[in-house]
Every structure is written in C-alpha cells, then in structure tokens.
Amino acid sequence: MAQCSILVLLLLAPKAFRCGAEDKDNPSRFQCVCEGNSCGRPVCYGQACFASVIQNGEVPVYRKGCFNGEDQSGMMCKTSPSENQVVHCCNGDLCNRNITAMPLLSQAPKGEPIEYSVEMLIIVVVSTVIVLIVLSLVAVLICRKIHQNRMQRLHARDAENGAIDGLIASNVGDSTLADMLDHSCTSGSGSGLPFLVQRTVARQITLMECVGKGRYGEVWRGQWQGESVAVKIFSSRDEKSWFRETEIYNTVLLRHENILGFIASDMTSRNSSTQLWLITHYHENGSLYDYLQRNTVDTVVCLNFALSIANGLVHLHNEIFGTEGKPAIAHRDLKSKNILVKKNLHCCIADLGLAVMHSQTNNQLDVGNNPKVGTKRYMAPEVLEESIQVDCFDAYKRVDIWAFGLVLWEVTRRTFSNGIAEEYKPPFYDLVPNDPSFEDMRKIVCVEQQRPNIPNRWFSDPTLSALAKLMKECWYQNPSARLTALRIKKTLGKISNSLEKVKMDC
Incomplete structure (x- = not known):
C-alpha cells in the first residue's frame, strides 16, 4: 500500500x-x-x-x-x-x-530470514502428536459404536422371531442337523433353520481343524453334537460377502442336492473381535480343485461331476414362482475351488458371496453391494472387456456358462482313456502367469481370442470328444451364442445315456 x-x-x-x-x-x-x-x-x-x-x-x-x-x-x-x-x-x-x-x-535493507526457535518447534511437534492421539481415540470409539450397533441389530432380529435362547436350545435338544433341516423344509420355510436356532447351533460348535484358507478368510472342520460341519470364518474386511451369502442361503427353496447345504450363520463377538461365521455341510473330499489334483477319474465319474454341477446351475438360474418360490440366481464366481465333491462323487456348488438375484414378478435385479467381480482366470470376454450389460440378468447367466466350460475342461483333462490322463492344470496355464492380471487375461481371451488346448487323445474317445464339443459351445465370444444351463444338462444326459448303452453292449 x-x-x-x-x-x-x-x-x-x-x-x-x-x-x-x-x-x-x-x-x-x-x-x-x-x-x-x-x-x-x-x-x-x-x-x-x-x-x-x-x-x-x-x-x-x-x-x-x-x-x-x-x-x-x-x-x-x-x-x-x-x-x-x-x-x-x-x-x-x-x-x-x-x-x-x-x-x-x-x-536498501533486505528482508531478514525467519528464524524458528526451539520452543516453537517443540510446540508444533507436541501439538501434532496430541491431535493424532485425539483422532485415534475418536476412531476407536466410532469402531466400538459400530460393533455395538451390529450386535444390537442381531439381537433385534432374534427378538422379531419371537423366541429366547433358552427355549430354542431346549427345542434343539438331541435332534440331529438332518432332523432340524428336514423339519424346517417341511414346515414351509424351505430356507433353513430359524435365526435363533442358527445362533444356538453356531455357539455349540467346536472348531477341530483348519481345512482351507483364502482371501475371504478360513474354513474349519467343526463338530456339533458329534456331527462334522464346515465353518467358513470370513475376515472382517469381507463382511459384504458374508452378508450376501447369508441372505441368499436363506432364500426360500434354495435347498438342492447340488447346492452346498446351508446350516447356520452367526455374527458374534469372540476374543474381543467380531467373527462372521457361515456353517454348512462338511464334505471331506474338499473342493473339486483339490480332488482333481490328487485323483484321476474315469468317464463315469467325469460325467457325474459334470451333470451334478449342471444340475446345480440349472436350479440356481431358474426362477420358481409362487409364495414358496425362489428368484433366479447367477453365481458370478463359478470355478473348481467353489465346487465341492460329495461322498457319492457328485458335486455341489458353493460360495454364493457374489451372486446376483432376479425376480420376474417385479423385474428387479439385485446385484448386492459387493464391489468384487469374480476370479480373473475364469472371467468371460465381456467381463474382461467391461462390455457386459450390467442391467441384464441373462448376461450374468452367460458368464456362469463360460466358467462352467472351463471347469468341464479341468475335469476332462483328469479323465483317463486308454490308460492316459493329463496332469492337473488350471485353465490357460500355458498362456498366463500363476496369478494373472486383468490385462493378462484380457489380452489372451479378448484380443487373441485363445481358448484352453484340447488334447488329441480326447478325439479317440467318444465321451471325451462329445465333452470337448460341449465345452467349445460354452466358450463363444458372443455371449448370446453360448448354451443355457438347461441345454447343457440335457446334452450331458444324452452323453451319459450313450455311454451306458456302450457298456451294456460290451
């Protein structure tokens, strides 16, 4: 101035x-x-x-x-x-x-440089530390409040079911899980045990051994009144997957022999932290991924695997109408690690944490609020290109069909003919790294349009040759050209019947 x-x-x-x-x-x-x-x-x-x-x-x-x-x-x-x-x-x-x-x-005199005293520096440092401590305390209080609200919501949900822990525990008594699940299905719910029974069962389970780990958390073999159960313990950062899977497993009429049997779900405070449990039937053979690494199979078991997976997929994809019906469901993360092998060497589909639901009654598409999009190695071209119609339910079913074709390829490689079977390898093992990036998969699948290699020996066996043709029809670049789950099921049935006729003739 x-x-x-x-x-x-x-x-x-x-x-x-x-x-x-x-x-x-x-x-x-x-x-x-x-x-x-x-x-x-x-x-x-x-x-x-x-x-x-x-x-x-x-x-x-x-x-x-x-x-x-x-x-x-x-x-x-x-x-x-x-x-x-x-x-x-x-x-x-x-x-x-x-x-x-x-x-x-x-x-003219020049401006003098500003000198900071030691006292001033100490004040600045101490003030910063105090502010950080206060913010940390506020964050801890907020987290505790959120945890308390979760537990209150859980208790409120139990209260809505009109029962108390003591009464439910006495009702459980010496019943087996099969008895209780049969009762819940015949009593009209069709979706599993009542919430309070689920919590009672969950809190009576003893964890025996860890049988698997993943990004979601851990899977343990547990025991409830002498029966083995599988306990999937989700990490706290994957709460959305736990909530989604709980929500879908409690859907009416979801129970099916080729869908992993759901028993209970519980959010509980253990060791001063929140644990998210999902309790299901236990299958000692483990996942299809684990089983194929340890074992080769014959054409009969191969078809059992393929048909049972297709059966489960048909049940998921189809809507059942009526008051006791179910919405149509697309899995969105189908892979050999999410398929379990039962004692009778049939399969059941597991891990519905990314599933999408659709109801024709109100034409409502429920994609949940989980930002994850599946496993990169099994992603369809339209997912990798980000061209999928996100508001179209059929688009999600076609993504499942692509993944089914890859799983069928994994099983067929381990199926021996003339005494020969390839060693287990995941899809695209020879084209991408062990942990491929999104860009790795996009280049191979979308740009180069490559598909898993079909060994020459398959074409000398009528069953394996038919399976090779089937999986190729699941891998069309154009999603609308791929087979439906029902068409796959019928085709596999014909292949199985042809195999039986051949054996009878022999």
Whole structure:
C-alpha cells in the first residue's frame, strides 16, 4: 500500500514542480534536476529535491524532481527505504544532480530470514502428536459404536422371531442337523433353520481343524453334537460377502442336492473381535480343485461331476414362482475351488458371496453391494472387456456358462482313456502367469481370442470328444451364442445315456 502511495505521489510530482517553476526567484525554494517521463522541463523548483527508484515488476523506474509542498516532502522523505523502493531527498539548488539512482536499491535493507526457535518447534511437534492421539481415540470409539450397533441389530432380529435362547436350545435338544433341516423344509420355510436356532447351533460348535484358507478368510472342520460341519470364518474386511451369502442361503427353496447345504450363520463377538461365521455341510473330499489334483477319474465319474454341477446351475438360474418360490440366481464366481465333491462323487456348488438375484414378478435385479467381480482366470470376454450389460440378468447367466466350460475342461483333462490322463492344470496355464492380471487375461481371451488346448487323445474317445464339443459351445465370444444351463444338462444326459448303452453292449 505504501509503495502504491509513493508511486502516485512521484507521478504527481512533476505537476507540482511545474507550478513551482514560476516561483524560481523565491529564496525558500530550490532549483532541482527533473528526469522522467512526466518532466516538461529539465529543472523544477520546490521545497526539496529528490531522486527515487521503484521496483515495479522486473524493470526499475528511476525519477528525479522536486516536492512543492512541505507536507508532501515531509511524508515522502521520511519513508523508510525497502528492497522495492527508495526515495532520497536533499535541500539545495541542483543537489539531486549528482545522486546516482542505480545503487539506491542495493543500499536498501533486505528482508531478514525467519528464524524458528526451539520452543516453537517443540510446540508444533507436541501439538501434532496430541491431535493424532485425539483422532485415534475418536476412531476407536466410532469402531466400538459400530460393533455395538451390529450386535444390537442381531439381537433385534432374534427378538422379531419371537423366541429366547433358552427355549430354542431346549427345542434343539438331541435332534440331529438332518432332523432340524428336514423339519424346517417341511414346515414351509424351505430356507433353513430359524435365526435363533442358527445362533444356538453356531455357539455349540467346536472348531477341530483348519481345512482351507483364502482371501475371504478360513474354513474349519467343526463338530456339533458329534456331527462334522464346515465353518467358513470370513475376515472382517469381507463382511459384504458374508452378508450376501447369508441372505441368499436363506432364500426360500434354495435347498438342492447340488447346492452346498446351508446350516447356520452367526455374527458374534469372540476374543474381543467380531467373527462372521457361515456353517454348512462338511464334505471331506474338499473342493473339486483339490480332488482333481490328487485323483484321476474315469468317464463315469467325469460325467457325474459334470451333470451334478449342471444340475446345480440349472436350479440356481431358474426362477420358481409362487409364495414358496425362489428368484433366479447367477453365481458370478463359478470355478473348481467353489465346487465341492460329495461322498457319492457328485458335486455341489458353493460360495454364493457374489451372486446376483432376479425376480420376474417385479423385474428387479439385485446385484448386492459387493464391489468384487469374480476370479480373473475364469472371467468371460465381456467381463474382461467391461462390455457386459450390467442391467441384464441373462448376461450374468452367460458368464456362469463360460466358467462352467472351463471347469468341464479341468475335469476332462483328469479323465483317463486308454490308460492316459493329463496332469492337473488350471485353465490357460500355458498362456498366463500363476496369478494373472486383468490385462493378462484380457489380452489372451479378448484380443487373441485363445481358448484352453484340447488334447488329441480326447478325439479317440467318444465321451471325451462329445465333452470337448460341449465345452467349445460354452466358450463363444458372443455371449448370446453360448448354451443355457438347461441345454447343457440335457446334452450331458444324452452323453451319459450313450455311454451306458456302450457298456451294456460290451
């Protein structure tokens, strides 16, 4: 502000000395040198002479002249020099003639660097630490409040079912899980045990051994009243998958011999942390992925595997209408690790944490709120290209068909003919790394349009040759050209019947 005032007054100074030029015989005024754009004459007359320089941007502005009024000269001449402007005043005729303007700014005092004291630094550090501690405490309190709200919602849900733990526990009594599940199905619910029975069963389970681990958490073999059960313990960051799977498993009429049997779900506080449990039937053979690594199979078992998986997929994909019906469901993460092998060497589909539901009654598509999109190795081309119609339920069913074709390829590789079977390998094992990226899979499947290799030996066996043709019809680049789950089931039935006729003829 001061610099602007000085600049204005210096610009006005020539007008002042032009007025003073008429008073050149006045002994109280001095003759001064006048230099600058506004000077009309080489000399002026005033109360004092001056020489100045003002740093206006990168170019300094130099002036010489005179001050006409005492107030004006007093204010300007008493202004302290700075690194941006300097005014030098003198009294006497032509006293400003020999003042060199260039060195004026170099004589002005420069700004001093700010020095921080040790005390100031300590105050800043301590204040920062205190703020971080306070924020951490607030975060802990918020987390505890969220946990309390979860538990309250769980208790409220139990209360809505109109029962108390003691009464339900007495009802459970010495019943087996099969008894209770049969009762729940015949009593009309068709979706599993009542919530309070689920919680009672969950809290009576003893964990025996860990039988599997994954990104979702762990799977344990547990025991309830002498019966083995599988306990899937979700990590806290995967709560959405636990909630979604619980929601879908409690769907009416979801129970099916080729869908993993659901027993109970429980959110409970153990060891001062929230644990999310999903309790299902236990199958000691483990996943299809594990089984194929340990064993080869014959064509009969191969077809059992394929037909049972197709049966489960048909049940999921089809909507059952009526008050005791079920919505249509697409799995979205079908793979050999999410399929279990039962004692009778049939399969059941598991892990519905990413499933999508659709009901024709209200044409509502329920995709849940889980941001995950499945396993990259098993992703269909439209998922990798991000061109899938996300508002079309049939698009999700076609994604399942693509994955089914890959699972069928895994099983068929381990099926021996003429005493030969390939070692277990995952789909695209020879084309992408062990943990392929999204871009790795997109390049192979979408750009190069490659498919898993079909060994030559399959074409010498009628069953394996028919399966090779079937899986290729699941792998069309165009999703709408792929087979439906029902068509796959019927085709597999025909292949199985042909195999039986061959054996009877032999």
